[in-house]
Amino acid sequence: MSTTQNEVLAAALRNSLENKLINLRVQQNELTIVINAEDVPDASKILRDNSALMFDTLIDLCGIDYLTYGDDLSIKYDLRNRRFAVIYHLLSVERNQRLRVRVFAENNEFPMVHSVTEVWPTANWFEREAFDLYGIVFADHPDLRRILTDYGFIGSPFRKDFPITGHVEMRYDEQQKRVIYQPVSIEPREITPLVIREEHYGDSES
Structure with missing residues:
Protein backbone atom coordinates (compact mmCIF):
# COMPACT_ATOMS: atom_id res chain seq x y z
CA MET A 1 0.00 0.00 0.00
CA SER A 2 1.41 3.39 -0.98
CA THR A 3 1.88 6.33 1.38
CA THR A 4 -1.11 8.10 -0.13
CA GLN A 5 -3.30 5.01 0.33
CA ASN A 6 -2.16 4.72 3.94
CA GLU A 7 -3.00 8.36 4.59
CA VAL A 8 -6.47 8.02 3.05
CA LEU A 9 -7.15 4.85 5.02
CA ALA A 10 -5.83 6.42 8.24
CA ALA A 11 -8.18 9.37 7.82
CA ALA A 12 -11.12 7.03 7.18
CA LEU A 13 -10.27 5.01 10.30
CA ARG A 14 -10.10 8.12 12.47
CA ASN A 15 -13.42 9.40 11.14
CA SER A 16 -15.28 6.10 11.48
CA LEU A 17 -13.84 4.69 14.72
CA GLU A 18 -13.51 8.04 16.53
CA ASN A 19 -12.83 7.46 20.26
CA LYS A 20 -12.59 3.69 19.75
CA LEU A 21 -9.25 4.23 18.03
CA ILE A 22 -6.51 4.14 20.68
CA ASN A 23 -3.44 4.11 18.47
CA LEU A 24 -2.57 4.17 14.77
CA ARG A 25 0.82 3.64 13.20
CA VAL A 26 2.47 2.31 10.04
CA GLN A 27 4.42 -0.94 10.40
CA GLN A 28 5.97 -2.77 7.43
CA ASN A 29 4.15 -0.36 5.12
CA GLU A 30 0.83 -1.50 6.60
CA LEU A 31 -1.44 0.31 9.02
CA THR A 32 -1.78 -1.10 12.53
CA ILE A 33 -4.43 0.16 14.88
CA VAL A 34 -5.13 -0.54 18.56
CA ILE A 35 -8.62 -0.67 20.01
CA ASN A 36 -9.90 -1.54 23.48
CA ALA A 37 -11.21 -5.05 24.15
CA GLU A 38 -14.62 -3.69 25.14
CA ASP A 39 -14.98 -2.00 21.73
CA VAL A 40 -14.29 -5.11 19.63
CA PRO A 41 -17.95 -5.92 18.76
CA ASP A 42 -18.84 -2.39 17.58
CA ALA A 43 -15.48 -1.64 15.97
CA SER A 44 -15.54 -4.91 14.01
CA LYS A 45 -18.90 -4.08 12.47
CA ILE A 46 -17.68 -0.60 11.57
CA LEU A 47 -14.55 -1.99 9.92
CA ARG A 48 -16.65 -4.40 7.87
CA ASP A 49 -19.66 -2.24 7.00
CA ASN A 50 -18.37 1.33 6.68
CA SER A 51 -18.28 2.24 3.00
CA ALA A 52 -14.86 3.89 3.34
CA LEU A 53 -13.35 0.73 4.89
CA MET A 54 -15.19 -2.44 3.79
CA PHE A 55 -12.90 -4.97 5.48
CA ASP A 56 -15.02 -7.95 4.53
CA THR A 57 -12.37 -10.65 4.98
CA LEU A 58 -10.50 -11.82 8.07
CA ILE A 59 -7.25 -13.32 6.78
CA ASP A 60 -5.77 -14.33 10.10
CA LEU A 61 -6.18 -14.01 13.85
CA CYS A 62 -3.62 -14.98 16.46
CA GLY A 63 -2.74 -14.52 20.10
CA ILE A 64 0.47 -13.06 21.46
CA ASP A 65 2.18 -13.13 24.86
CA TYR A 66 4.24 -10.02 25.69
CA LEU A 67 5.59 -11.44 28.97
CA THR A 68 9.29 -11.18 28.11
CA TYR A 69 9.19 -7.90 26.19
CA GLY A 70 11.67 -5.33 27.47
CA ASP A 71 10.90 -1.81 28.62
CA ASP A 72 11.64 -0.24 25.24
CA LEU A 73 9.22 -2.53 23.42
CA SER A 74 6.65 -2.14 26.20
CA ILE A 75 6.67 1.60 25.64
CA LYS A 76 6.61 1.20 21.87
CA TYR A 77 3.58 -1.09 21.95
CA ASP A 78 1.91 0.78 24.83
CA LEU A 79 1.53 -2.42 26.86
CA ARG A 80 0.75 -0.75 30.20
CA ASN A 81 1.35 -4.04 32.04
CA ARG A 82 -1.01 -5.90 29.75
CA ARG A 83 0.42 -9.25 28.82
CA PHE A 84 -1.89 -10.80 26.20
CA ALA A 85 -3.19 -9.45 22.92
CA VAL A 86 -5.13 -10.64 19.90
CA ILE A 87 -3.96 -9.63 16.42
CA TYR A 88 -6.39 -9.45 13.48
CA HIS A 89 -5.31 -9.23 9.83
CA LEU A 90 -8.08 -7.81 7.68
CA LEU A 91 -8.52 -7.46 3.92
CA SER A 92 -10.88 -5.31 1.92
CA VAL A 93 -11.39 -7.10 -1.38
CA GLU A 94 -13.43 -4.20 -2.75
CA ARG A 95 -10.82 -1.56 -1.94
CA ASN A 96 -7.71 -3.78 -2.14
CA GLN A 97 -6.35 -2.66 1.21
CA ARG A 98 -5.16 -4.41 4.36
CA LEU A 99 -5.26 -3.59 8.04
CA ARG A 100 -3.72 -5.01 11.20
CA VAL A 101 -5.74 -4.64 14.43
CA ARG A 102 -4.25 -5.18 17.89
CA VAL A 103 -6.49 -5.70 20.93
CA PHE A 104 -5.07 -6.09 24.44
CA ALA A 105 -6.85 -8.23 27.02
CA GLU A 106 -7.43 -6.16 30.14
CA ASN A 107 -6.92 -8.98 32.66
CA ASN A 108 -3.61 -10.88 32.65
CA GLU A 109 -4.93 -13.60 34.95
CA PHE A 110 -8.04 -14.24 32.85
CA PRO A 111 -7.44 -12.75 29.38
CA MET A 112 -10.70 -12.29 27.51
CA VAL A 113 -11.72 -10.63 24.26
CA HIS A 114 -15.10 -10.68 22.56
CA SER A 115 -15.50 -13.13 19.68
CA VAL A 116 -15.80 -11.74 16.16
CA THR A 117 -17.32 -14.88 14.63
CA GLU A 118 -20.61 -13.07 14.00
CA VAL A 119 -18.78 -10.48 11.92
CA TRP A 120 -16.20 -12.74 10.27
CA PRO A 121 -17.19 -16.44 10.52
CA THR A 122 -13.66 -17.51 9.56
CA ALA A 123 -12.56 -16.37 13.02
CA ASN A 124 -14.06 -19.55 14.53
CA TRP A 125 -11.06 -21.86 14.33
CA PHE A 126 -8.55 -19.02 14.70
CA GLU A 127 -10.12 -18.06 18.03
CA ARG A 128 -10.14 -21.68 19.15
CA GLU A 129 -6.43 -21.88 18.34
CA ALA A 130 -5.66 -18.73 20.37
CA PHE A 131 -7.73 -20.15 23.23
CA ASP A 132 -5.92 -23.48 23.06
CA LEU A 133 -2.37 -22.14 22.77
CA TYR A 134 -2.55 -18.91 24.81
CA GLY A 135 -5.55 -19.42 27.09
CA ILE A 136 -7.30 -16.33 25.71
CA VAL A 137 -11.05 -16.64 26.21
CA PHE A 138 -13.36 -15.34 23.47
CA ALA A 139 -16.71 -14.30 24.92
CA ASP A 140 -19.79 -15.54 23.04
CA HIS A 141 -17.80 -17.92 20.85
CA PRO A 142 -20.22 -20.64 19.61
CA ASP A 143 -17.92 -23.60 20.37
CA LEU A 144 -14.84 -22.56 22.35
CA ARG A 145 -12.75 -25.68 23.00
CA ARG A 146 -9.25 -26.91 22.29
CA ILE A 147 -8.41 -27.54 18.65
CA LEU A 148 -4.73 -28.61 18.49
CA THR A 149 -3.76 -30.12 21.84
CA ASP A 150 -5.11 -33.30 23.41
CA TYR A 151 -8.36 -33.25 25.40
CA GLY A 152 -6.48 -33.84 28.67
CA PHE A 153 -3.79 -31.25 27.97
CA ILE A 154 -2.97 -28.95 30.87
CA GLY A 155 -1.94 -25.33 30.37
CA SER A 156 -1.34 -23.06 27.37
CA PRO A 157 1.76 -24.21 25.43
CA PHE A 158 2.49 -20.92 23.63
CA ARG A 159 2.69 -18.86 26.79
CA LYS A 160 6.22 -17.68 27.53
CA ASP A 161 6.22 -19.25 31.00
CA PHE A 162 5.03 -22.69 29.86
CA PRO A 163 7.71 -25.32 30.67
CA ILE A 164 9.40 -26.95 27.67
CA GLU A 205 49.19 -25.27 4.99
CA SER A 206 52.55 -23.55 4.71
Whole structure:
Protein backbone atom coordinates (compact mmCIF):
# COMPACT_ATOMS: atom_id res chain seq x y z
CA MET A 1 0.00 0.00 0.00
CA SER A 2 1.41 3.39 -0.98
CA THR A 3 1.88 6.33 1.38
CA THR A 4 -1.11 8.10 -0.13
CA GLN A 5 -3.30 5.01 0.33
CA ASN A 6 -2.16 4.72 3.94
CA GLU A 7 -3.00 8.36 4.59
CA VAL A 8 -6.47 8.02 3.05
CA LEU A 9 -7.15 4.85 5.02
CA ALA A 10 -5.83 6.42 8.24
CA ALA A 11 -8.18 9.37 7.82
CA ALA A 12 -11.12 7.03 7.18
CA LEU A 13 -10.27 5.01 10.30
CA ARG A 14 -10.10 8.12 12.47
CA ASN A 15 -13.42 9.40 11.14
CA SER A 16 -15.28 6.10 11.48
CA LEU A 17 -13.84 4.69 14.72
CA GLU A 18 -13.51 8.04 16.53
CA ASN A 19 -12.83 7.46 20.26
CA LYS A 20 -12.59 3.69 19.75
CA LEU A 21 -9.25 4.23 18.03
CA ILE A 22 -6.51 4.14 20.68
CA ASN A 23 -3.44 4.11 18.47
CA LEU A 24 -2.57 4.17 14.77
CA ARG A 25 0.82 3.64 13.20
CA VAL A 26 2.47 2.31 10.04
CA GLN A 27 4.42 -0.94 10.40
CA GLN A 28 5.97 -2.77 7.43
CA ASN A 29 4.15 -0.36 5.12
CA GLU A 30 0.83 -1.50 6.60
CA LEU A 31 -1.44 0.31 9.02
CA THR A 32 -1.78 -1.10 12.53
CA ILE A 33 -4.43 0.16 14.88
CA VAL A 34 -5.13 -0.54 18.56
CA ILE A 35 -8.62 -0.67 20.01
CA ASN A 36 -9.90 -1.54 23.48
CA ALA A 37 -11.21 -5.05 24.15
CA GLU A 38 -14.62 -3.69 25.14
CA ASP A 39 -14.98 -2.00 21.73
CA VAL A 40 -14.29 -5.11 19.63
CA PRO A 41 -17.95 -5.92 18.76
CA ASP A 42 -18.84 -2.39 17.58
CA ALA A 43 -15.48 -1.64 15.97
CA SER A 44 -15.54 -4.91 14.01
CA LYS A 45 -18.90 -4.08 12.47
CA ILE A 46 -17.68 -0.60 11.57
CA LEU A 47 -14.55 -1.99 9.92
CA ARG A 48 -16.65 -4.40 7.87
CA ASP A 49 -19.66 -2.24 7.00
CA ASN A 50 -18.37 1.33 6.68
CA SER A 51 -18.28 2.24 3.00
CA ALA A 52 -14.86 3.89 3.34
CA LEU A 53 -13.35 0.73 4.89
CA MET A 54 -15.19 -2.44 3.79
CA PHE A 55 -12.90 -4.97 5.48
CA ASP A 56 -15.02 -7.95 4.53
CA THR A 57 -12.37 -10.65 4.98
CA LEU A 58 -10.50 -11.82 8.07
CA ILE A 59 -7.25 -13.32 6.78
CA ASP A 60 -5.77 -14.33 10.10
CA LEU A 61 -6.18 -14.01 13.85
CA CYS A 62 -3.62 -14.98 16.46
CA GLY A 63 -2.74 -14.52 20.10
CA ILE A 64 0.47 -13.06 21.46
CA ASP A 65 2.18 -13.13 24.86
CA TYR A 66 4.24 -10.02 25.69
CA LEU A 67 5.59 -11.44 28.97
CA THR A 68 9.29 -11.18 28.11
CA TYR A 69 9.19 -7.90 26.19
CA GLY A 70 11.67 -5.33 27.47
CA ASP A 71 10.90 -1.81 28.62
CA ASP A 72 11.64 -0.24 25.24
CA LEU A 73 9.22 -2.53 23.42
CA SER A 74 6.65 -2.14 26.20
CA ILE A 75 6.67 1.60 25.64
CA LYS A 76 6.61 1.20 21.87
CA TYR A 77 3.58 -1.09 21.95
CA ASP A 78 1.91 0.78 24.83
CA LEU A 79 1.53 -2.42 26.86
CA ARG A 80 0.75 -0.75 30.20
CA ASN A 81 1.35 -4.04 32.04
CA ARG A 82 -1.01 -5.90 29.75
CA ARG A 83 0.42 -9.25 28.82
CA PHE A 84 -1.89 -10.80 26.20
CA ALA A 85 -3.19 -9.45 22.92
CA VAL A 86 -5.13 -10.64 19.90
CA ILE A 87 -3.96 -9.63 16.42
CA TYR A 88 -6.39 -9.45 13.48
CA HIS A 89 -5.31 -9.23 9.83
CA LEU A 90 -8.08 -7.81 7.68
CA LEU A 91 -8.52 -7.46 3.92
CA SER A 92 -10.88 -5.31 1.92
CA VAL A 93 -11.39 -7.10 -1.38
CA GLU A 94 -13.43 -4.20 -2.75
CA ARG A 95 -10.82 -1.56 -1.94
CA ASN A 96 -7.71 -3.78 -2.14
CA GLN A 97 -6.35 -2.66 1.21
CA ARG A 98 -5.16 -4.41 4.36
CA LEU A 99 -5.26 -3.59 8.04
CA ARG A 100 -3.72 -5.01 11.20
CA VAL A 101 -5.74 -4.64 14.43
CA ARG A 102 -4.25 -5.18 17.89
CA VAL A 103 -6.49 -5.70 20.93
CA PHE A 104 -5.07 -6.09 24.44
CA ALA A 105 -6.85 -8.23 27.02
CA GLU A 106 -7.43 -6.16 30.14
CA ASN A 107 -6.92 -8.98 32.66
CA ASN A 108 -3.61 -10.88 32.65
CA GLU A 109 -4.93 -13.60 34.95
CA PHE A 110 -8.04 -14.24 32.85
CA PRO A 111 -7.44 -12.75 29.38
CA MET A 112 -10.70 -12.29 27.51
CA VAL A 113 -11.72 -10.63 24.26
CA HIS A 114 -15.10 -10.68 22.56
CA SER A 115 -15.50 -13.13 19.68
CA VAL A 116 -15.80 -11.74 16.16
CA THR A 117 -17.32 -14.88 14.63
CA GLU A 118 -20.61 -13.07 14.00
CA VAL A 119 -18.78 -10.48 11.92
CA TRP A 120 -16.20 -12.74 10.27
CA PRO A 121 -17.19 -16.44 10.52
CA THR A 122 -13.66 -17.51 9.56
CA ALA A 123 -12.56 -16.37 13.02
CA ASN A 124 -14.06 -19.55 14.53
CA TRP A 125 -11.06 -21.86 14.33
CA PHE A 126 -8.55 -19.02 14.70
CA GLU A 127 -10.12 -18.06 18.03
CA ARG A 128 -10.14 -21.68 19.15
CA GLU A 129 -6.43 -21.88 18.34
CA ALA A 130 -5.66 -18.73 20.37
CA PHE A 131 -7.73 -20.15 23.23
CA ASP A 132 -5.92 -23.48 23.06
CA LEU A 133 -2.37 -22.14 22.77
CA TYR A 134 -2.55 -18.91 24.81
CA GLY A 135 -5.55 -19.42 27.09
CA ILE A 136 -7.30 -16.33 25.71
CA VAL A 137 -11.05 -16.64 26.21
CA PHE A 138 -13.36 -15.34 23.47
CA ALA A 139 -16.71 -14.30 24.92
CA ASP A 140 -19.79 -15.54 23.04
CA HIS A 141 -17.80 -17.92 20.85
CA PRO A 142 -20.22 -20.64 19.61
CA ASP A 143 -17.92 -23.60 20.37
CA LEU A 144 -14.84 -22.56 22.35
CA ARG A 145 -12.75 -25.68 23.00
CA ARG A 146 -9.25 -26.91 22.29
CA ILE A 147 -8.41 -27.54 18.65
CA LEU A 148 -4.73 -28.61 18.49
CA THR A 149 -3.76 -30.12 21.84
CA ASP A 150 -5.11 -33.30 23.41
CA TYR A 151 -8.36 -33.25 25.40
CA GLY A 152 -6.48 -33.84 28.67
CA PHE A 153 -3.79 -31.25 27.97
CA ILE A 154 -2.97 -28.95 30.87
CA GLY A 155 -1.94 -25.33 30.37
CA SER A 156 -1.34 -23.06 27.37
CA PRO A 157 1.76 -24.21 25.43
CA PHE A 158 2.49 -20.92 23.63
CA ARG A 159 2.69 -18.86 26.79
CA LYS A 160 6.22 -17.68 27.53
CA ASP A 161 6.22 -19.25 31.00
CA PHE A 162 5.03 -22.69 29.86
CA PRO A 163 7.71 -25.32 30.67
CA ILE A 164 9.40 -26.95 27.67
CA THR A 165 8.68 -30.40 29.07
CA GLY A 166 5.03 -29.59 29.73
CA HIS A 167 3.15 -30.49 32.91
CA VAL A 168 2.18 -34.08 32.18
CA GLU A 169 3.06 -36.86 29.77
CA MET A 170 0.84 -39.59 28.39
CA ARG A 171 1.44 -43.20 27.41
CA TYR A 172 -0.53 -46.28 26.56
CA ASP A 173 -0.82 -48.64 29.51
CA GLU A 174 -0.88 -52.26 28.34
CA GLN A 175 -2.47 -53.54 31.53
CA GLN A 176 -5.24 -50.94 31.67
CA LYS A 177 -5.66 -50.99 27.90
CA ARG A 178 -5.97 -47.23 27.72
CA VAL A 179 -3.98 -44.00 27.50
CA ILE A 180 -3.02 -42.64 30.91
CA TYR A 181 -1.54 -39.35 32.08
CA GLN A 182 1.31 -39.11 34.54
CA PRO A 183 3.82 -36.54 35.84
CA VAL A 184 6.66 -35.67 33.48
CA SER A 185 9.53 -38.11 33.92
CA ILE A 186 12.10 -36.13 31.92
CA GLU A 187 14.52 -34.22 34.13
CA PRO A 188 15.46 -30.73 32.88
CA ARG A 189 19.04 -30.67 31.68
CA GLU A 190 21.35 -28.63 29.51
CA ILE A 191 23.06 -30.54 26.74
CA THR A 192 26.44 -29.27 25.55
CA PRO A 193 27.79 -31.10 22.50
CA LEU A 194 31.28 -32.58 22.77
CA VAL A 195 33.39 -31.69 19.73
CA ILE A 196 36.61 -33.62 19.09
CA ARG A 197 38.93 -32.53 16.32
CA GLU A 198 42.28 -33.83 15.13
CA GLU A 199 45.36 -31.90 16.18
CA HIS A 200 46.01 -28.87 13.95
CA TYR A 201 42.59 -29.32 12.33
CA GLY A 202 41.86 -26.41 10.04
CA ASP A 203 45.38 -24.97 10.12
CA SER A 204 46.45 -23.46 6.81
CA GLU A 205 49.19 -25.27 4.99
CA SER A 206 52.55 -23.55 4.71
